[in-house]
Amino acid sequence: QEYTGIKLQVIEWSKEAQNVLGSIEELKDKHIYFIAATLRPETMYGQTNCFVGTGLTYGLYKINETDVFLCTYRAARNMAFQGFSSERGVVHQLAEIKGTALIGTKVKAPLSVYERVYILPMENVLATKGTGVVTSVPSDSPDDYTALQDLKKKPDYYKIDPSWAAFDPVPIIDTPAYGNLAAPTVCQQKKINSQKDRVQLAEAKEIVYKEGFYNGIMLVGDYKGKQVQEAKPLVKNLLVSTGQGFVYNEPEGLVMSRSG
Ligand code: ZZB
Structure with a gap:
């Protein structure tokens, strides 16, 4: 599985993260990035927030003299075999932190129309997929739309x-079948009420993915007017060439056997 790793730079830590990480000398003056794994680089213009799993633990990993990546240990280890560490296969962990402590951190999401977005909680983040950090595009991802709606409806419950x-x-992205907000439209049609509606969400994801990928036209950004299929590799190259992203492979068989 080939993902694009998206670098969301930390602008300001949440209070709790500041308490955990503030005194760590090796993090001072470093560029620290949440690393999100996406299969849809062309949607990065629509990022509204970034999700972490509340039950997950994350690490901060030294990549080089200036950069630190925040993701799961599993992902850091995979990356260490793909050139993201000074020594092949060796991870250099600087700190560990719980997902819940990261909520409320302010980040800069590459290409997003929003200047700054926040780290927010999601219930269904899988520890065994990608980096455990999921950047959120509610216009085109039913999972993201529903999770963000839940947060808007019950901020106290989610402690945000x-x-x-x-x-x-x-x-x-404009689509012939579902207009220019495909995920909200399909979620409304299927009467999806919460991120706990797993089965319907999986169906919605399949529908929105197919319609966007095969019939979608870009409405914004550097490749406005182009088909999604055409824009996808171009946006990916743009992210990589500007240092805002990188290509990251997930060895699928290996992941399955490790996660058990
Ligand atoms: C941005 C994005 C925009 C995504 C979109 C999807 C969509 P798949 O096909 O099942 O492999 N993702 C990545 N890592 C995790 C994780 N650890 N736990 C839960 N979700 C994760 O799904 C790949 C997508 O799942 C990734 O691409 C990421 O969300 C999410 F408009 O990134 B995506 C219709 C989907 N639209």
């Missing part, structure tokens, strides 16, 4: 400040 979730989905 409402302002962190106060970002509207951005029309970034």
Whole structure:
């Protein structure tokens, strides 16, 4: 599985993260990035937030003299075999932190129309997939749309400040069947009410993915007017060539056997 790793730079830590990480000397003056794994680089214009799993633990890993990546240990280890560490296969962990402590951290999401977005909680983040960090595009991902709606409806329950979730989905891809906000449209049609509606969400994801990929037209950004299929590798190259992203492979068989 080939992912694009997206680098979301930390602008300001949440209070809790500041407490855990603030005194760590090796993190001072470093560029620290949440690393999200995506299969849809062309949708990055519509990022409204970034999700972490509340039950997951993350590490901060030294990549080189200036950069630190935040992701699961599993992902850091895979990356260490793909050139993201000074010594092949060796991870250099600087700190560890729980997903819940990261919520409310302010980051810069590459290409997003929003200047700054927040780290927010999602219930269904898989520890065994990607980096455990999931950047959120509610316009074109039913999972993201539903999780963000849940947060907007119940900020107290999810222990977030409402302002962190106060970002509207951005029309970034036009589709003949579901218009320019395909995920919200399909979620409404299927009457999906919460991120706990797993079965319907899986169906919605399949539908939205196919329609966007095969019939979608870019409405924004550097490849506005182009078909999604055509824009996808171009946006990926743009992210990589500007240092805002990188190509990351997940050895699927290996992942399955390790995660058990
Ligand atoms: C941005 C994005 C925009 C995504 C979109 C999807 C969509 P798949 O096909 O099942 O492999 N993802 C990545 N890592 C995780 C994780 N650890 N736990 C849960 N979800 C994760 O799904 C790949 C997608 O799953 C990735 O691409 C990522 O979300 C999410 F408009 O990144 B995507 C219709 C889907 N649209």
